Amino acid sequence: MTVTVDTVLESAGTGRYQRALLGIFGLVWAADAMQVLAVGFSAASIAASFGLTVPVALQTGTLFFLGMMVGAALFGRLADRFGRRRVLIFTVAVDALFGFASVFAPSFEVLLALRFVTGAAVGGTLPVDYAMMAEFLPPRNRGRWLVMLEGFWAVGTVVVALVAWAASAYGYAEAWRAIFMATAVPALIGVGLRVFVPESPMYLIKTGRVAEARTVLSRLLEINGRPPLDRDADIALPQHGETTGLFSPSLKRRTLLMLAVWFLVSLSYYGVFTWMPPRLAGEGFGFVRGYGFLLALALAQLPGYALAAWGVETVGRKPTLIAFLLLSAAGCGLFALASSAMLIGTALMVMSFALLGSWGALYAYTPELYPTASRATGMGAAGAMARLGGLLAPTLIAYLVTQSFALAVGLFALLLLLAAVAASRIDAETRAQALD
Numbered sequence: 001m002t003v004t005v006d007t008v009l010e011s012a013g014t015g016r017y018q019r020a021l022l023g024i025f026g027l028v029w030a031a032d033a034m035q036v037l038a039v040g041f042s043a044a045s046i047a048a049s050f051g052l053t054v055p056v057a058l059q060t061g062t063l064f065f066l067g068m069m070v071g072a073a074l075f076g077r078l079a080d081r082f083g084r085r086r087v088l089i090f091t092v093a094v095d096a097l098f099g100f101a102s103v104f105a106p107s108f109e110v111l112l113a114l115r116f117v118t119g120a121a122v123g124g125t126l127p128v129d130y131a132m133m134a135e136f137l138p139p140r141n142r143g144r145w146l147v148m149l150e151g152f153w154a155v156g157t158v159v160v161a162l163v164a165w166a167a168s169a170y171g172y173a174e175a176w177r178a179i180f181m182a183t184a185v186p187a188l189i190g191v192g193l194r195v196f197v198p199e200s201p202m203y204l205i206k207t208g209r210v211a212e213a214r215t216v217l218s219r220l221l222e223i224n225g226r227p228p229l230d231r232d233a234d235i236a237l238p239q240h241g242e243t244t245g246l247f248s249p250s251l252k253r254r255t256l257l258m259l260a261v262w263f264l265v266s267l268s269y270y271g272v273f274t275w276m277p278p279r280l281a282g283e284g285f286g287f288v289r290g291y292g293f294l295l296a297l298a299l300a301q302l303p304g305y306a307l308a309a310w311g312v313e314t315v316g317r318k319p320t321l322i323a324f325l326l327l328s329a330a331g332c333g334l335f336a337l338a339s340s341a342m343l344i345g346t347a348l349m350v351m352s353f354a355l356l357g358s359w360g361a362l363y364a365y366t367p368e369l370y371p372t373a374s375r376a377t378g379m380g381a382a383g384a385m386a387r388l389g390g391l392l393a394p395t396l397i398a399y400l401v402t403q404s405f406a407l408a409v410g411l412f413a414l415l416l417l418l419a420a421v422a423a424s425r426i427d428a429e430t431r432a433q434a435l436d
Contacts, residue, residue, distance in 0.1 A: 002233070002234040002235075002236050003229075003230075003233050003234070003235060003236075004235070004236055005135075005201055005202050005205060005213070005217070005235060005236075006138065006139055008201075008217050008220075008221070008229065008235065009136070009137065009138040009139075009217075009220075010138040010139070010140065011221065011226055011227070012138070012217075012220050012221050012224045012226050013138065013224055013226065014137065014138065014141060014145060014224075015223070015224035015225065016223050016224060016225075017136070017219075017220045017223040017224050018136060018137060018145060018224075020223075021133060021136055021197065022133075022145065022148060022149060024190070024193045024194065024196070024197055025129050025132075025133055025149055025152075025197075026148075026149055026151075026152035026155070027152070027186050027189060027190050027193065028092055028095075028125060028129070028186065028187060028190035028194070029126075029129060029149060029150075029152040029153060029156070030152040030153070030155045030156035030159065030186060031095070031099075031156060031183055031184075031185075031186035031187040031190060032095070032122045032125055032126060032153075032156070032187075033152070033153040033154075033155070033156025033157055033160070034156040034157075034159060034160040034179075034182065034183040034186075035064075035095070035099060035118060035119075035122050035183045035187075036064075036068075036122065036390075037156070037157055037160050037273065038160055038176075038179050038180060038183055039058065039060060039061035039064060039065075040061075040273060041160055041161070041163075041164040041179055042057075042060070042164075042175070042176035042179045042180070043057045043058050043060070043061070044057070045167075045174060045175040045176040045179075046060060046108070046111070046176045048173070049173070049174045049176065050107070050108040052108065057108075059112060060111060060112060060115045061115075061390075062391060063112045063113075063115050063116040063119065064115040064116065064118065064119035064122075065119060065270075065387050065388075065390035065391035066116060066119065066387075066391055067115070067116040067117060067118065067119025067120035067121075067122075067123060068119040068120065068122055068123030068126075068383070068387035068390065069123060069384045069387035069388050069390075069391060070120050070123065070384075071091070071119065071120035071121060071122065071123030071124035071125075072123040072124060072126065072127055072380045072381075072382075072383030072384040072386070072387055073123075073380050073381065073383075073384040074120075074124065074380070075087050075091055075123070075124025075125075075127070075128060075380060076124070076127045076128065076131075076376045076377045076378070076379055076380015076381065076383065076384075077376070077377050077380060078124075079127075079128045079131065079132075079376035079377075079380070080373060080374060080375070080376045080377045083199055083200075083203060083207075084128055084131060084132040084135075084199060084200045084203055084376060085132075085194075085197060085198065085199040085200075087124065087128050087376075088125065088128050088129065088132065088194055088197070089191070089194050089195065090124075091121045091122075091124040091125040091128070092121070092125055092187060092190050092191050092194050093121075093191050094117065094118075094120070094121035095118060095121035095122050095125060095187045096184060096187035096188040096190070096191050098114050098117040098118040098121065099118045099121075099180065099183055099184040099187055100180075100181075100184040100187075100188065101114050102114045102115060102118060102180045102184070103177050103180045103181045103184065104177075119387075123383060123384070123387055124380075126379075126383050127376060127379030127380045127382065127383040128376050128379070128380075129149070130146065130149070130363055130366075130367050130379055131200075131367050131375045131376040131379050132197075132200050132376075133145070133146060133149055134146060134367040134368065134375070135200040135201065135202040135203065135372070135375070136200065136201075136220070139432050139433055140432050141313060142364070142368070143309075143312035143313050143317060143364040143365075143368075143431065144309045144310075144312065144313045144364075146312075146360075146363055146364040146367070147305055147308045147309035147312060147360040147361070147363070147364050148305075148309060149363070150305060150308075150356075150359055150360045150363045150364070151302065151305035151306075151309075151360065153301070153356065153359065154298060154299075154301035154302050154304075154305060154356060157298040157301060158295065158298040158299060159182065160179065160182065160183065161295045161298045162295065163178060163179055163182040164179055165295065166178075167179065198216045198219070199212065199216065201213040201216045201217050201220075201235075202372045203372060204216065205235060205236065206372045206373055210234075210235060213235055214229065214235060217229060217235065245374065246370070246374060246377060246378055246381060251369075251370070253425075253426075253427055254369055254426050254427055254428060255378070255381070257422045257423070257425050257426045258365075258366060258369060258382060258426060259381060259382060259385045260385075260418075260419070260422045261321075261325075261362065261419045261422050261423050262362065262366075262382045262383075262385040262386045262389070263385040263386070263388060263389045264389070264415045264416065264418055264419035264422070265325070265328075265355070265358055265359070265362065265386075265389070265416070265419050266385070266386035266387070266388070266389030266390055266393070267389035267390075267392060267393050267396070267412070267415055268328070268332070268355070268389075268412035268415050268416050268419075269355050269359070269389075270389060270390040270393035271393040271396060271408065271409075271412055272332075272351060272355070272409065272412060296349070297348055297349065297352040298352070300349045300352040300353045301352050301353065301356035303353060304324075304352070304353040304354060304355075304356040304357035304360070305356060305357065305360045307357055308320060308324065308357040308358075308360035308361045308364075309360065311323070311324075311357075311361065312360075312361055312364045312365070312431065313431065316429050316431045317361060317364055317365035317368070317429060317430050317431055318365065318423060318424070318426060318428075318429050320357075320361045321358065321361035321362055321365055321423050322420050322423050322424055324354050324355075324357040324358040324360075324361055325354075325358050325416050325417075325419050325420035325423060326416075326417070326420050327350065327353075327354035327357070328351060328354040328355045328357075328358055328416045329413045329414075329416035329417045329420065330350065330354075330413075331347050331348075331350035331351035331353075331354055331355075331413075332347075332351060332409050332410065332412045332413035332416060333410065333413040334346065334347035334350065335347035335348065335351065335406065335409045335410075336406045336407065336409050336410030336413060337406075337410075338406075365430060366378065366379060366382050367379055368430035368433055369426075369428060369430065396408075
């Protein structure tokens with residue numbers, strides 16, 4: 001008798017085993033969010049520390065996103081070739097080491113180099129995390145759990161906002177060092193925890209290591225309190241054809257459209273949230289000012305994730321993604337037209353809620369579009385496009401902000417509408433679909 005990995009995962013359900021994985025992956029995911037968003041929260045402090053302007057200080061973000069783009073493309077392919085587990089342990093270790101070293105950078109030039117290497121490690125961690133987590137989840141509630149993992153991004157956002165707020169309140173002259181220290185600690189803890197995460201059973205079977213896959217799946221069933229595997233059962237992956245290349249005839253269309261969505265969402269998200277923290281902390285008006293409101297924006301992300309988690313399982317991946325992209329565009333449009341603090345505050349809350357809901361749906365959808373042999377590569381390519389958007393966003397918005405900040409956010413509304421159109425053209429809905 002032959003059973004598929006997804007059949008075993010369905011039998012195991014979601015229990016203690018997946019909760020442990022979610023905690024381990026989520027800790028580093030939150031740390032990575034802090035690393036990414038530290039760009040906006042640390043720029044003003046870095047500028048003051050080294051006698052620079054804020055746009056020059058934001059070069060730390062440029063180098064960080066350049067590193068992420070390289071890391072996402074490189075480590076995604078390596079994970080498909082050499083295994084998810086090895087790549088994850090390596091990237092998290094580099095993230096922790098160079099992130100911690102950033103705290104003690106003696107010059108701006110050294111800081112730039114350290115942020116580039118840290119960015120490469122973070123870029124490699126993010127796509128492989130999702131590919132691996134997806135491969136331990138049963139089809140019927142995979143989307144919900146992947147959005148839950150993405151929800152740790154909001155946790156990291158809240159923590160980095162609190163750290164920046166505390167450093168500012170205490171008048172710490174070099175607040176950026178405290179911020180980078182806070183981002184490094186969970187990554188350092190995560191290095192040790194990742195050692196306990198086994199290799200993906202889908203990857204093991206794909207590479208002919210069936211006995212090892214059986215051991216991992218047997219342990220999963222045991223921890224979740226389910227009946228053991230039949231000793232005579234053979235384990236395999238479902239076969240839906242031999243096509244694995246991202247740009248092979250059957251995958252080319254969805255790859256191009258998905259990469260476009262990742263790029264447009266990233267360009268908009270980082271364009272808004274790279275400049276928003278320093279702007280609202282020092283130049284906002286009324287209640288739309290200071291770290292307190294930034295914390296409120298971070299908290300607004302949590303219900304966005306919750307709604308996305310419900311939507312991807314109940315309505316479907318694609319319609320949920322499209323709905324959140326349209327709502328994100330509406331939030332940006334409202335900001336561009338707003339003339340009062342109340343409307344601006346409302347627009348920002350809608351943007352934070354909807355953009356993070358978009359990311360949740362996007363991360364649940366993308367790994368399911370590719371077979372096991374190219375899943376991490378697909379996530380890596382998507383991550384690389386996202387980092388390209390993050391890389392271009394500071395330069396684009398720096399130019400547009402000199403004209404009008406509202407004009408810049410209005411442009412992002414248009415880009416998000418284009419992303420919704422691209423998402424609507426993807427040729428697959430993957431809700432409850434088995435992975436092959």
